[in-house]
Amino acid sequence: MATGANLQQGRGIQVSNITPQVDLRNGEAEAWQAAERTFDQWGQDLKQKRVTKARHAGAEEGRALAAGEIEMPKRGILSFGEVAAARETAVRDAYLANTATAADDREREVRTQFGHDLQAYEKAMGAVRSGFIEGSPHEYAVDVENRQFDRFAALQ
DSSP, X not given: OOOSTTSOTTOSOOOOSSSOOOOHHHHHHHHHHHHHHHHHHHHHHHHHHHHHHHHHHHHHHHHHHHHTSSOOOOOOTTOOHHHHHHHHHHHHHHHHHHHHHHHHHHHHHHHHHHTXXXXXXXXXXXXXXXXXXXXXXXXXXXXXXXXXXXXXXXXX
């Protein structure tokens, strides 16, 4: 019968008075956790870069849409999540900003031309309003009407 006296010594984790007590299994878990944190951070950085790129592309699309250079951008099959929301918001904001600038310029022209005649001014601005509202994509028509032309009513 074996009593263990004949077993080979030195197997397993050895502890001596010279070396500190270290359990190598904890180090492995910490390494995996560090790798997980690194990959999570990398994923967040990648997503932030994609959101920033989508904002820039959306702003350019909004500018081109307001200038009449392109049609309303279509939503793709994969249009969901933060990246798609950032693009759509940038398109809308850039379109409304460019339209507001164009409406201000047009209102200034009408005011210069018909500033002395209130009825002619109101008639011309009515045509300008309806032109901007009808010319905008249906998704933005209400925003164009509310944002661009509320302040002109106060001028009268």
